[in-house]
Structures are given as structure tokens and as C-alpha cells.
Amino acid sequence: MPEPDYCAVFRCLSRNWVLSALFFLVVIPVFSQVTVSFPTSRIVFQRSNTNTASFVVVGTYKQEIPDRVEVALEPVSAGQGTAIDWQLIEQKPAGGLFSGTISATGGWYKLKVRLIRNGQISESTEVDRVGIGEVFVVAGQSNARGIQNYGAPPAYEDRVSCFNYLNARFEPNEFPEPSFSHLNSDSYIAPYGYSAWSWGALGDLLVARLNVPVLFYNAALEGTTSRAWRESTNGLAQNPYVGGVYMNQLPYSQMRVALRQFASLTGIRAILWHQGESDTQFELPESEIVSNLQQVIGQSRNDAGHNISWVLSRVSYNANTKTAVINAQNKVVSSIPNVFNGPYTDEIQIPRPDGVHIQGSGLVTLAQAWNNSLTSDFFNNSNPRGALPLPTVKAGCAEDGQIKLIAQGGYAETQWNIGGNEKAVTVGSGKYRIKVKDVSGNFLYSPSIEIGESNFQELPRPSPPIVTANSATTFCQGANVELVTQAASAYQWSNGAASRSITTSESNNYTVRVRDENGCWSLPSEAVSTVVNPVPVAPTIIAKGPLAFCADKTLTLEVEGGNIALTTNTLEWIGGQKTSTIVVKESGDYAVRASNQYNCFSPYSKAVSVTVYPLPPAPTVIPTGLVRFCENEAMTLNSNSLQTNIWSNGETSQQLLVRQSGHYTVRALDGWGCMSLPSAETVVEVSPIPKQPVIEKTSNFIMQAQGDYLPNIQFRWNFEGEQKITMDNFLKGPKTGNYNVTAFYFLESTKMCSSLPSLDYNFVLDLSGNGLNVYPNPSLDGVFSIESYDDIKNARLQVLSEEGRLVYDNQIPDFINSQLVKLPRLAPGAYVLRIGSSSHSVITKKLWVLPY
Structure with missing residues (x-):
């Protein structure tokens, strides 16, 4: 054999x-967006003794997550099985993978799969000859x-x-x-x-x-x-x-x-x-x-x-x-x-x-x-x-750039093609499958899964987050803005940050993705652009004088190149002034900054520290005597300041001996060299002493104190142990004797300024002529000075011709001193003068008028 x-x-x-x-042959056109990985063409599933079998349908899709996946069975030829109408195998499958189980009776079928989105068939495919x-x-x-x-x-x-x-x-x-x-x-x-x-x-x-x-x-x-x-x-x-x-x-x-x-x-x-x-x-x-x-x-x-x-x-x-x-x-x-x-x-x-x-x-x-x-x-x-349950794999979210693949069902052993025996693995792009074994050693492979970028897009992502800014997104260099998104399980900003909010001080475009409780990352948010505008260079201050001075002075602070700076920037001092120079009057730290067309401010300049010393308090002047006194006298002005005193006349003592009239003030000078304001003005009046009078007899009865005197001068006449004060500078001598006179005036009720007494003048009283004296008499022009020893009130003065004709008549309220009488043009000859009043008997005197 x-x-x-x-x-x-x-x-x-x-x-x-x-x-x-490979085990999972794709049997649909290469450009299709949905594929069936299992079952493959010409497979035959063992039926039960009741002529039924169940098998898993596994596939992939691209584009967005469908609302549901449906399958149907159609006999390849009439009589080769019982058709199964469309039935759901999975709702909202994630990550580009779908799977589900369908049951049917013995037959030779065309397996049809379709994806439903928004109530419409979006994609479909077929596997021919499934038995x-x-x-x-x-x-x-x-x-x-x-x-x-x-x-x-x-x-x-x-x-x-x-x-x-x-x-x-x-x-x-x-x-x-x-x-x-x-x-x-x-x-x-x-x-x-x-x-x-x-x-x-x-x-x-x-x-x-x-x-x-x-x-x-x-x-x-x-x-x-x-x-x-x-x-x-x-x-x-x-x-x-x-x-x-x-x-x-x-x-x-x-x-x-x-x-x-x-x-x-x-x-x-x-x-x-x-x-x-x-x-x-x-x-x-x-x-x-x-x-x-x-x-x-x-x-x-x-x-x-x-x-x-x-x-x-x-x-x-x-x-x-x-x-x-x-x-x-x-x-x-x-x-x-x-x-x-x-x-x-x-x-x-x-x-x-x-x-x-x-x-x-x-x-x-x-x-x-x-x-x-x-x-x-x-x-x-x-x-x-x-058929034993085919291991299926669901896709879930993992960290950035990866997907979690999760084997479904309970098995004694699992082994991924990349190593590892856990039910779930986290992977990036590539091809993956899992081998499972039951307790008897039977083993199955899941369909091969090719993970690419589309799978990441087909995960059940949360909605893209919204980013809000807590302040303007355009800001100046040195400032920042906080960008915040809604609460989530995790965050991933485009700059690598992983917190809910970020604070940025840079120009950039920022997006964020968030992860939900299922581990799925959203697509990036809309970009938020931040713009950082430049800030000017900090200015420099030039002080036009000492930085420490007294309060009655000022200091000018000037921005270096300030006029040029104002053409491109705006200057702003701490006090708010917007000029290139300021005048400083108070102590403090002074700094200035510049702003540009973006309203961005430079740092403040290096501060200039100014010290303004306060002026000492204005002293009070306390006179030690009358501030009005007579010539050749003196008085003292006292300052209450214990600092250096500078009087208005240049003296620097605390007390000032005053001998001259004037408006006196004093200022205090402290250790910083600061001088107070002037004290209240103290007016000192030094009154002159009247000139020593000279007595001159001016008429038969009257002596006159010769001199140039002010209207307020009074005269004190001393004679023969008697004294008489007159307001005028003349005196009708009441008796024959030696007379002297002193000119004086009162500064106040108890104070007066007096001249030296005049030399004695021997006065002889002559009352002949009824106490009436006329001179010149005779008169060439009809002008006579008339004096009466008696003072007559409301005196009536008349001139009569020898014939008794009234040629002059005048009423004199007070006939005290000499009275000048100018008669009208009269013929030469003798005339009679009559003076009298209601209180005084008439006095007569003969007048002579010489021919012109």
C-alpha cells in the first residue's frame, strides 16, 4: 500500500x-465613513438546535458621534433565510467604535449597517454573505x-x-x-x-x-x-x-x-x-x-x-x-x-x-x-x-492625545497586543486588539482597532468651554489679566497651565480644554487674545534748587527733556499736574510718570524727597511803655519769641529800644534759617517838642509867642506867680510884669510834649484910651487895626463922621484880638469909632484919615 x-x-x-x-477584513469601499470589522464575509455562525444564533457586529465610523447605529439582515437570495428589519445595536457610540449583538435564524445573509444622525441616515455599508x-x-x-x-x-x-x-x-x-x-x-x-x-x-x-x-x-x-x-x-x-x-x-x-x-x-x-x-x-x-x-x-x-x-x-x-x-x-x-x-x-x-x-x-x-x-x-x-461572545472594545477618554480602550465582558484572561493584561489600556494612535481567554482556554481576538485623529474627534466631548476675562484683555506692560473658564474635572490651557484660571501678562492667544467626569476632553474654546501695550520709560526729575527749604519759598521740579516728552507722551505728577514743571510748596515725595497713546503709564520716576520747613510762629510785640511819646524820649518793644528776632529796622535783639517814629514789626528766625511772618505792626509815634517860643508884643495889650506851631499847640503863660493857658499863641497881658510862655500839646490825657519856656518878657500894661487901641492912627488908606482890652461878645463896631453920620457898621461875634477894619473910601478928616454890646458899655475912639 x-x-x-x-x-x-x-x-x-x-x-x-x-x-x-487579518481577522477583521473591511468589506466596504475604502472611502466609506463607516466600516464593519466583524463579522467578515463568508463567516458562518453555528446555529442552535432551534435554528437561531446571535453574533456580534463590530465596526468603526468617522465624523461626529451618531445618534444610533442600526443593523439589518437580508437574505442573499430569496429563501436563504428570514430577513431582520432595522434594529438598534448601540446608541451614541463613542470614539469611532460601535458594537452590538443581533440574533437571526439559519440563513445566508447580507448584513447592512447604517448610522443615524439627527433623524437622518448619514452613512451606511454592507457585508455580503454572513451565514x-x-x-x-x-x-x-x-x-x-x-x-x-x-x-x-x-x-x-x-x-x-x-x-x-x-x-x-x-x-x-x-x-x-x-x-x-x-x-x-x-x-x-x-x-x-x-x-x-x-x-x-x-x-x-x-x-x-x-x-x-x-x-x-x-x-x-x-x-x-x-x-x-x-x-x-x-x-x-x-x-x-x-x-x-x-x-x-x-x-x-x-x-x-x-x-x-x-x-x-x-x-x-x-x-x-x-x-x-x-x-x-x-x-x-x-x-x-x-x-x-x-x-x-x-x-x-x-x-x-x-x-x-x-x-x-x-x-x-x-x-x-x-x-x-x-x-x-x-x-x-x-x-x-x-x-x-x-x-x-x-x-x-x-x-x-x-x-x-x-x-x-x-x-x-x-x-x-x-x-x-x-x-x-x-x-x-x-x-x-x-460562538463565544466576541470581545468588543469601547473607547473612552484619557489624557491629552490618548484614548482609553476598554474591553467589554468578563474573561479569565486578557492580553493586549501592546502588552498588559488589564481590561482597559490608554493608547495613542496605532492599531490595537485584545486577546481574551475563558477558563477552558478558549480564546478570541477583538477586531483590530486603528486609532487615529478621527477617533479623538469622535469621543463624547463636553462642549467647548467659554473663557471670560476679569478685566480688559488689552492692557499695559506690567499689568495682567485673569482668564477663567467654567468648573470642570480638569483643565488644559494652550500655555500648558492646568488650573481653572490663568493670569497672563503677555500678548498671546489663549484657549482651554476641559475634561468632564468621564475623562473626556472638550475641543478648545474660542481663542481669547491678549494684547500688551508698551509703557514709556520712567521720566527723570531735575530739581531747580535745594530740596529742603522754608515754607515761604518754593522749589521748581522739572522733567528732564519735558518739552520733548510732551510731544509723544503725557506727563502726570503724583499730585495730578500734567505739566513738565511743577512748583513745590509742601514737604513730600514727588514723582512723575509718562503715559503714551495706549494710555499706558510708565513707572513713576525716582521720587524726589522735598522737605519744607514750617515758618516759626509770628512773634507778638509787647511794648513796655507808651508807643506815642515825645521827642528825646524812648520806649522798649519786647518780642515773645525765644528764637532769633529780626526787627524791621534790622536790629536782632529780643528787645528793641525805640526813639523814632515808625511802624515796627519783628520776625523770628529758627535753626533751619526759616523766618516767620512779621508780627502785627506796632506803630510808634515820636511827637516833636514845640519850638521854644519868643514873646513879642504885637499891640498895646497883646503879647504873641512867635514860632511855627501846629494847630493843636497850646500855650502856657507864666507871669508873676500866675499861669494862663491859651489855645492861641497870643495873650492879653492882664498885668504888668515878667512873662514867659511854654508851647505844648497833649499826646493823651496824661501825657504832653512841651517846649522850653521862652525867655522872660517884661510887659507893661497900658490901659489909656479907655482900653481901646487903634493903629495906625491916622491911616492913609482907611485901614485900622483895632484892639480892645476887654473881650466883647457880639460887639457892634461903628464909625461916625464928625457930623454923626454912620459911615461903617459891622457886627463882630467875638471881639478878642485885634480886629482889622477897612473903612470905605472916606474923605480925610476925623471920625469917631464906637464899640459896644449889650453886655459892654460903649467905648469910643477918634480916628484920623489922611488924604490920599
Whole structure:
């Protein structure tokens, strides 16, 4: 009989097989804004015994977060399933990722996905050929694995799928993520199926009978005994063909990974077992075969974590048959629950061209035999396992420039492709997926997720914040403005600050992002522009004099280059003046600043400290005597100031001896050299002493004190022990004797200024002529001076001619001194003068008028 193709097991294949595409093949146009990552085209999910299955739909979208994602199922052709109308799978999915579960009955479907925004369909896509039907894992040896170029027929029915991949290096732990295709005659059936063999034809028969799609995996390995399968369940198996051991824990390692990876993804109806030829060749005892198969079946169920159904073909033909092998297989079917009879194949295509392998039309016969074994009773009573829940990933917010990916569901183990076994990881741009395991070791991969800028934009961000300023955003250099936004969990300003508010003193554009309680960052706020205007240079002050001075003086402060500064800036002193110079009168620190066209003020100049010493209090002058006194006398003015006293006449003593009339003031001079205001003016009047009179007799009865006297002068006449005071400067001598006279006047009631007494004058009283005296007499012009010794009140003065004719008549109120009488033009001759009054007797005197 022909030897098995050991070389295919133990040497590297001469061809480098290009591994299939990633698990999650995008099946929509490249420019679409929504894609479906899972399920992929031609996948088949194992249905339950009630003809239903649920599977996860996973995809991505771009643009803004949709209101909801809906899916529908539509049979590819009429009668190939039951349509499912649009139904919600997720509301408001975040981060560009969506996922949800849909349930349907057996069929071959077009999966449709659409995104709803604002009540309208915004994007949609489709995945063609998604199946709910039957899934089988084939195991055994070469008549299960298949051989190329042995006339294997393809599946003619569109609904028969496989994963067209060959594990040529017999990797024992993990296969590539499957991508599914139609089962053609030369297709590989992952992980180790070498051709369509009889499985394409079986698929056609099952599809035609069950009206559901069929998916095959193949873990068979040629030239393997049941002993090798059993030994490899927990170690390395002996290879009876070439000696030594099988590599990588073959052959069972291929079944274990297929169950844990493929069957986890799609579910499984049963393992289709075709093996026995090698048991015949090496004459394994019946009991051992039973034990071997029991252990392999048990191990498969342990590894899958499920009571997987098995269908055992009865096969022993290897150039001849062996009853012990068939008996052992029958005993296993009858002794282990949920193990079903498969076809009896020892009678198919006998004799066989190479002694072992079925070929050509025999493969169709083999397919029919399998179809006949998979009865309705089998489908009703076998224990299918549905697809395990596919791990899905939700996107959440993380720190700036990153996204949090969160694996959904509870699993015994998780492992991200970037390392880490937590359910959530924080990532930036890149491709990510998570591998999960259940307690039995079944594992699944999430769909690959490509994170880019669009995902960051599709997070459920809070609204962009609003920035407010607590003062004007245009300000002068040296000032600042506080920018504040609303309360949030965290803040990120464009300048790197992380507080709710920032204070800036620079020109810039500022934005802020805020993070909500879910960790999502908003888009940046509208920019707030701050403008910092320049400030002028601080001016310099020039003092035009000493900085310390007395209060009766001033100081001019001037801005250096002030006239030039005023053409470009405005000056402002601390006191508010806006000129380039100010006059300072008070103590203080004086500074000036400049402002420009932006109303920005420079710093104040260096302060000029001015000290203004107060003036001493004005002294009070206290006279020690009368301030009005006579010539040749003196008095003292006293100042009450104990400081240096400076009198108005230049004297510097505290007391001033005054001998002259004047307006006297005094000022105090302190230690700072400051002089007080003048005291109140003290007027000193020094009255002159009247000139010493000279007595001169001016008429027969009258003496006169000669001298130039003021009107207020009085005269005190002393004669013969008597005294008489006159207001006029003349005196009618009352008697003959020596007379002297003193001129005086009163400064006040008790104070007078007196002249020296005149020299004595000897006066002789002459009362002849009735006490009336006329002179000149005679008179050339009719003018006479008339005096009377007696003082006559209301005197009547008359002049009569010798004939008694009245030629002159005059009334004199007080006839005291000489009275000048000018007579009208009279003829020369003698005339009579009469003087009298009501109180005085008439006195007469003869007058003579000389011719002209």
C-alpha cells in the first residue's frame, strides 16, 4: 500500500505560504465613513438546535458621534433565510467604535449597517454573505485531511466556506485570525486540511438538505494512529513511521488550537472524525483504540470547555480491513454520550488506487456517506456550541492625545497586543486588539482597532468651554489679566497651565480644554487674545534748587527733556499736574510718570524727597511803655519769641529800644534759617517838642509867642506867680510884669510834649484910651487895626463922621484880638469909632484919615 506523505509532516514545505489577511477584513469601499470589522464575509455562525444564533457586529465610523447605529439582515437570495428589519445595536457610540449583538435564524445573509444622525441616515455599508448554519471541525488522518491532486471536487454551492490557510510549520499554539472564502477544490481548510477532499461535496449536500450555510475546519494529520492522538493530548507522541516523536505535540495540538480559536469564534456542531487506517497497519489492540479515542474525546471536551459532539466514521481499510478497529470505534460510539455514528468507509472505492486513499469519484461517495450519517436525529440530539461572545472594545477618554480602550465582558484572561493584561489600556494612535481567554482556554481576538485623529474627534466631548476675562484683555506692560473658564474635572490651557484660571501678562492667544467626569476632553474654546501695550520709560526729575527749604519759598521740579516728552507722551505728577514743571510748596515725595497713546503709564520716576520747613510762629510785640511819646524820649518793644528776632529796622535783639517814629514789626528766625511772618505792626509815634517860643508884643495889650506851631499847640503863660493857658499863641497881658510862655500839646490825657519856656518878657500894661487901641492912627488908606482890652461878645463896631453920620457898621461875634477894619473910601478928616454890646458899655475912639 502507498506510504503516507510523511514529508508533509516532518519537513518544511518548499513553498512560503502567504498568510491570510487579518481577522477583521473591511468589506466596504475604502472611502466609506463607516466600516464593519466583524463579522467578515463568508463567516458562518453555528446555529442552535432551534435554528437561531446571535453574533456580534463590530465596526468603526468617522465624523461626529451618531445618534444610533442600526443593523439589518437580508437574505442573499430569496429563501436563504428570514430577513431582520432595522434594529438598534448601540446608541451614541463613542470614539469611532460601535458594537452590538443581533440574533437571526439559519440563513445566508447580507448584513447592512447604517448610522443615524439627527433623524437622518448619514452613512451606511454592507457585508455580503454572513451565514448562520453548521460548523464542523474535521480530525483524523489522511482520508480526513485530504491530498492535493486526488480529484477532490469543489463545493458548487455558494454557501460552503472555509478558512483557506495551511499551518505548514505546525505552529501548535495559535493560528492567524481566519478570513473566510468559498471552498474550492484546491482550497486549504485551516488549520491543516490539504484540499477540498470530500468536504466540499458534503457541504453541497448539507446546504441542499438543510438550506443553511456550512463551514469546515480541518485538524487532521496523515499517518497518525489513535495512540499518537492520545499520547499527544498531554505530551509528545511516538511516530511509528519514522521513529522518534512528532514535533510540536502533533497531532492533537492542531485540534486543540482549532477548538479553542476557530470554534470559539464561530461555534461548532461537531468533530467529524475519520481515522483507523494506521491503527490497522500497526495492529493496535481494540481495547487500546477504545481507550485512546475515549481519552482524545474527553480531552477535546476539556479543552473546549463544552460537551462537544463527535461523529466517528468506522474505518480500518489499509489495503485490508481489521475488525478490531471497527469494533473499537463502535464501542466508543455506544459507550460515550454525545458521540454519533459516522459513515462506514471500508467499502468505499475498493480496491483503492494507492491502497489507502480514496480518490476522484470515491470522494463524492465518501461525501454522500457522511451526509447519510448526519441524520436529522443527529442534528436534533447533538450538542452544538454557539460562538463565544466576541470581545468588543469601547473607547473612552484619557489624557491629552490618548484614548482609553476598554474591553467589554468578563474573561479569565486578557492580553493586549501592546502588552498588559488589564481590561482597559490608554493608547495613542496605532492599531490595537485584545486577546481574551475563558477558563477552558478558549480564546478570541477583538477586531483590530486603528486609532487615529478621527477617533479623538469622535469621543463624547463636553462642549467647548467659554473663557471670560476679569478685566480688559488689552492692557499695559506690567499689568495682567485673569482668564477663567467654567468648573470642570480638569483643565488644559494652550500655555500648558492646568488650573481653572490663568493670569497672563503677555500678548498671546489663549484657549482651554476641559475634561468632564468621564475623562473626556472638550475641543478648545474660542481663542481669547491678549494684547500688551508698551509703557514709556520712567521720566527723570531735575530739581531747580535745594530740596529742603522754608515754607515761604518754593522749589521748581522739572522733567528732564519735558518739552520733548510732551510731544509723544503725557506727563502726570503724583499730585495730578500734567505739566513738565511743577512748583513745590509742601514737604513730600514727588514723582512723575509718562503715559503714551495706549494710555499706558510708565513707572513713576525716582521720587524726589522735598522737605519744607514750617515758618516759626509770628512773634507778638509787647511794648513796655507808651508807643506815642515825645521827642528825646524812648520806649522798649519786647518780642515773645525765644528764637532769633529780626526787627524791621534790622536790629536782632529780643528787645528793641525805640526813639523814632515808625511802624515796627519783628520776625523770628529758627535753626533751619526759616523766618516767620512779621508780627502785627506796632506803630510808634515820636511827637516833636514845640519850638521854644519868643514873646513879642504885637499891640498895646497883646503879647504873641512867635514860632511855627501846629494847630493843636497850646500855650502856657507864666507871669508873676500866675499861669494862663491859651489855645492861641497870643495873650492879653492882664498885668504888668515878667512873662514867659511854654508851647505844648497833649499826646493823651496824661501825657504832653512841651517846649522850653521862652525867655522872660517884661510887659507893661497900658490901659489909656479907655482900653481901646487903634493903629495906625491916622491911616492913609482907611485901614485900622483895632484892639480892645476887654473881650466883647457880639460887639457892634461903628464909625461916625464928625457930623454923626454912620459911615461903617459891622457886627463882630467875638471881639478878642485885634480886629482889622477897612473903612470905605472916606474923605480925610476925623471920625469917631464906637464899640459896644449889650453886655459892654460903649467905648469910643477918634480916628484920623489922611488924604490920599
